[in-house]
Amino acid sequence: MKHGLLLIDKPSGMTSHDVVQKVRRILNQKSVGHIGTLDPLASGLLGVVLGEATKLAQWLQVADKTYLADIKLGETTTTLDSDGDVVESKAVEVSRERVEEQVSQLNGDFDWPIPFFSAKKVGGEELYKKAYRGEAVPDLPLKKMSFFDVSLREYEKPHVQVKLSCEKGGFIRTWADQMGKALGVGAHLTGLRRLRVGRFEISQACDLKDLEEGRFEPAFFGFSELVRDWKTVRVNSKEEKLMENGQVPFDLQARLIPEQKEVLRSGQEQGVRVCNSEGQLRALLMIRPGQGIKILRVFKLDPDAFSH
Known part of the structure; x- marks a missing residue:
């Protein structure tokens, strides 16, 4: 395995x-x-x-992600992408300069509505289920979406290709829709390719x-390799045994006091790799604000050692 x-x-x-x-x-x-x-x-x-x-x-x-997005101007759809039905069409008389200007302005943090056809729950039910039933949701929930390194790659009217990065939770469909609204002609996503994750x-x-x-x-x-950026600590055989029994050794807690203080200061949780004296991974810990140190996983064997 x-x-x-x-x-x-x-x-x-x-x-x-x-x-x-x-x-x-x-x-x-x-x-x-x-x-x-x-x-x-x-x-x-x-x-x-x-x-x-x-x-x-x-x-x-x-982790944040980078995409190559293909967008068609002049058509708005029910799903904000090409899978949906066209609900409005407009002629596209937009210059490259105007598209470039608008692309640069859609770079940053925005509070935008979540797409109707999405898995976000409203009233205990996913929005897409309400959408398929034709049920109206007058006020779609707003979500903070962060986009950066946005650049125009190609523009051949009415088709636009944009390269952009976003933090977790950003909808590229929504970005395309907002660009269409800002240009006054509407738009929807016709293609998407993910280029990077972290x-x-x-x-x-x-x-x-x-x-x-x-x-x-x-x-x-x-x-x-997946947790290489986590803080690494080493434990002796006695401490290793305590963790196998679900306990975080007192001496280990003391050694992680600087990290616990930083977590309280920043409000951001921090992962810790625990290795034995030979450098083999034995456990993963998580330091959470106000919760101290929690054991995520204890390994009897090094996970890398028995990958085959």
């Missing part, structure tokens, strides 16, 4: 779940998940977590054919 992150270049037309199912079958491994869902319309970098790495999914998916790039990924043929090692990152 493998434990780590597999970078897949997802083709357009497949759901992220379809990719997970295919990876399960090819690797003959049940413990498989993904981070950062890609809609069927989108292609590009999808992180697939394997084995023990599935326990890290919630921390891995907070420090991982699409150039490092393999496609599903590579996976089928066993040529995926360059796209696989072992468990320890």
Whole structure:
């Protein structure tokens, strides 16, 4: 069984779940998940977590992401992308200079409505279910969305291609819709390719054919690689035994006092890798504001050592 992150270049037309199912079958491994869902319309970098790495999914998916977005001006759709029905059409007489100006202005933090066709829950139910029933939601919830490094790549009226990065929770469909509104002609997303997630790039990924043929090692990152940026501490055999029994050793807590103070100051949780005297990973801890140190996972064996 493998434990780590597999970078897949997802083709357009497949759901992220379809990719997970295919990876399960090819690797003959049940413990498989993904981070950062890609809609069927989108292609590009999808992180697939394997084995023990599935326990890290919630921390891995907070990384910011970079996309190449194809947008059509002049048409607004129900879903804000090409999967929806066109609800309004307008002639597009917009210069490249005006598009460039608007693209540069949509760079920063915005409080924008969440797309109606999304998994966000309102009244205990996902919005897309209300949308499919034709149920109106007069005030869609607003969400802070952060976009940066936004640049215009191509413009051939009415088609626009933009490269942009966003923090977790940003909807590229919404960005495209807002650009159309600002230009006064409407717009929707026609294509999307994810190029980067955190420090991982699409150039490092393999496609599903590579996976089928066993040529995926360059796209696989072992468990320890995923937490390499976490604070690392070493413990002796006695402390290791205490953690196996669910206890954070007192001496270890004392050694992590500077990190606990920083977490309280910043309000941001911090992960800690615990290794034995030989440098093998034995546990993962999380320091949370106001909650102290919690054990996330204790390993009987080094996860990288028994990936095969």
